[in-house]
Amino acid sequence: MAEYKGRAVGGFGRAAAFSFFPGKNLGAYGEAGGLATSDDALYQKILRMRGHGSVERYVHEVVGHNYRMEEIQAAVLLVKLKYLEEWTRKRREIAVLYNSLLNDVEGIVLPVEASGSRHVYHLYVVRVRNGKRDGLKEFLKKQDIDTGLHYPIPIHLQKAYEDLGYKKGSFPVAEEQSSEWLSLPLYPEMENDKVEYVCDKIRSFFHA
Numbered sequence: 001m002a003e004y005k006g007r008a009v010g011g012f013g014r015a016a017a018f019s020f021f022p023g024k025n026l027g028a029y030g031e032a033g034g035l036a037t038s039d040d041a042l043y044q045k046i047l048r049m050r051g052h053g054s055v056e057r058y059v060h061e062v063v064g065h066n067y068r069m070e071e072i073q074a075a076v077l078l079v080k081l082k083y084l085e086e087w088t089r090k091r092r093e094i095a096v097l098y099n100s101l102l103n104d105v106e107g108i109v110l111p112v113e114a115s116g117s118r119h120v121y122h123l124y125v126v127r128v129r130n131g132k133r134d135g136l137k138e139f140l141k142k143q144d145i146d147t148g149l150h151y152p153i154p155i156h157l158q159k160a161y162e163d164l165g166y167k168k169g170s171f172p173v174a175e176e177q178s179s180e181w182l183s184l185p186l187y188p189e190m191e192n193d194k195v196e197y198v199c200d201k202i203r204s205f206f207h208a
């Protein structure tokens with residue numbers, strides 16, 4: 001689990017949402033998610049929203065949705081949950097290896113684990129400075145290294161929110177960073193020589 005000041009996420013604050021999308025650290029075999037809360041009123045409200053506004057069969061107190069998780073997903077998650085800590089440990093080791101192999105490459109900003117936080121590296125995202133992100137992505141693709149963009153278009157420039165009236169320049173920091181993020185390959189089974197291969201290619205792109 002990710003932690004903040006010694007407490008696992010979901011164990012503090014009013015509520016926390018978890019995605020169990022298949023690609024996550026704890027992923028189902030299809031769409032799934034969960035919510036933790038210590039607030040009983042909120043819990044009652046969410047219970048109703050999840051199941052067509054109903055808790056008691058045939059009685060609908062509010063207008064709800066069908067947000068129930070399939071039982072098969074819960075069964076998969078319960079088995080995978082046993083391995084989560086082991087997988088997290090491996091993800092963290094891979095991140096440490098990436099950090100050590102890339103930390104002297106100029107033009108790349110590495111992820112920093114804030115003090116008091118335990119990062120679980122669902123993604124290992126670097127920032128590629130000086131407009132070189134897309135070039136590096138292309139270059140790596142040619143070496144059979146797939147990378148991800150999380151995400152290239154900031155929310156205020158999405159069509160879905162165009163009625164809010166924001167435009168290019170409204171949030172310069174978000175805009176700059178969305179052009180710099182690059183998610184490098186990372187999964188618990190990734191072997192050290194694969195990480196070394198990726199870092200080698202990145203270094204050769206930068207002539208580092």
Ligand SMILES: *Cc1c(COP(=O)(O)O)cnc(C)c1O
Nearest residue numbers: 018019020021024032033122150
């Ligand atoms: C999990 C995740 C999301 C959203 O996942 P949902 O299952 O749709 O809630 C979006 N972006 C990133 C980077 C994520 O890791």
